[in-house]
Amino acid sequence: MNTAANATAADVDFYYWPTPNGQKVAIFLEEALVNYRVHPVDIGKGVQFTPEFAKLSPNNRMPAIVDRELDVSIFESGAILLHLADGRFPVGFAARRAADCPG
Numbered sequence: 001m002n003t004a005a006n007a008t009a010a011d012v013d014f015y016y017w018p019t020p021n022g023q024k025v026a027i028f029l030e031e032a033l034v035n036y037r038v039h040p041v042d043i044g045k046g047v048q049f050t051p052e053f054a055k056l057s058p059n060n061r062m063p064a065i066v067d068r069e070l071d072v073s074i075f076e077s078g079a080i081l082l083h084l085a086d087g088r089f090p091v092g093f094a095a096r097r098a099a100d101c102p103g
């Protein structure tokens, strides 16, 4: 995860709040070693209804991501997971499997 302290250009901006739909994307990002930056979307405070967020997620729900290489935003956790699983990200599952199970 990218934080202000170790800020480098992230490959993915992740709009997140800790609910199961958010967490399943968070788990994927961590497990696939994606270089991502978290943007909290406090759904208790109505952040999901701001015009800025609605541009990324027109159904006003999180999670959402922005893929910086393709400059595209994606919402709906299932669609996000399919997008992230395309193998384009720096490590991806194949490399992760090889790292975890050498030989």
Ligand SMILES: N[C@@H](CCC(=O)N[C@@H](CS)C(=O)NCC(=O)O)C(=O)O
Binding pocket: 019, 020, 021, 022, 043, 048, 060, 061, 062, 063, 075, 076, 077, 078
């Ligand atoms: N089908 C969507 C559901 C996303 C969803 O329901 N997000 C909830 C939190 S888990 C949300 O943002 N709720 C805000 C609201 O209803 O105003 C997905 O899988 O991403």
